[in-house]
Amino acid sequence: MKKRLKVLKKILKRFPSIIPVNGKVPIEKNWTKYCTEKRSLNIDVFEKYNAGLPTGPSNRIIVVDVDDRKEMKALKEENGWKMPETFTVNTGGGGRHYYYQYPTDGNEYGNYGYRDKDSGKNVFDIKGIGGMVVAPGSIHPETKETYEIKRDVPIAPAPQWLLKLALKKDSSIKPQMDNMKNDNIISNFLSKLQGVEQTGKNRWKALCPVHDDHEASLSISIGDDGRILIHCFARCSPENILDRVGMSWPDLFPKTIDRAITVIDYVRETKEPNAVYNSIRVFAELTAAQLASVTQDLKEILGDKLNLNDFRKAVNESEGYKTRNENNRPIIQSNNRPLDQM
């Protein structure tokens, strides 16, 4: 197989949303919807076309596209902007793409362009919702050089300065709702602990329910990204702590899809199929498309260890865990149809 198709195959595995591109221009009119929706394509399409990665929630990336590296260096020094080491691609035209994690904080991050005031030349762009980058393995239309992975390391969290520039709208209603959910989660969790004491804003300590604790070794806090963090100084695992109070680990994450992603990350770390089955109620709340996509992710990580029959059964049986409204009806219907097609 051609080398560029090999690279593209890897990319297709890593990113769930991909589009055909002619040179640098997307072929389809309404391609921007794939910034928020997943879309997979057969590798054959790219015998003929370049591949584009829509930026935004679907691929969970926000990309800094640097055209003028010298000017960018000066800007970074001037403004104190840091660019943590991350997955980086050399464009075929002398530029560089730095991939960062698209945040799951409920805000929307879009595109942003910075031009040099004197020359009017483009220095860098930020690509978020409504944007895309040409993927590694593609060919630059002018230089005929290949887009190549320069640094093949995990995608780092996006630095704050970047997010500030790309923030589309401060969706003040949404985070408020999430905060409310967060408050519920945290007060629910704290109510199950002994010796709770508030030690600061969004910070508490309590007696650890796992080990024989007399000194309030458990610290509970809400991180900057809204996540609830728990830490026992005697090093009891968060899983055990939650288990003791009748909660499961993804309960700490207010949004279903965030929780699913967190479970997947956890499974990736531990390669532990039981983590999937223990956390199954998350998957029961996902929509059909989301469920199909997380199943694919899990299959890739666990391979034969993921028993699809067990998984299907667990999703079906998780009915009782589902969130219910005041009439005791499940708020979200589970739909495991895509599992049967796998």
Ligand SMILES: [Zn+2]
């Ligand atoms: Zn402990």
